[in-house]
Amino acid sequence: MRKTPIIALIGPTAVGKTAMSLDLARALRAEIVSVDSRQVYRYMDVGTDKIGTEIRREIPHHLIDVVDPDEVFTASDFVEKAAGCIQRISARG
DSSP states (O other), rough: OOOOOOOOOOOTSSSHHHHHHHHHHHTTTOOOOOOOOOBBTTOOOTTTTTOOOOHHHHHOOEESSSTTTTTOOOOOHHHHHHHHHHHHHHHHO
């Protein structure tokens, strides 16, 4: 089975990571797994700079709007969900 490469874009806020991720995803026909600690929550759109639904239809994004703000969501929960996303993306090639 061919391993799917994973590219991680990391850095401080407001340096252009999102724009670069979209350019890379388009060029590589890739999907994006968000690791933003706030975008995981539904209804927290103001102040989190979530990608709009139009772009999410063009480029699949994962782990955005997956839990309600009053739910406990731990780092362990994130790792489990992220691993599942990566496995499904990899299976699709």
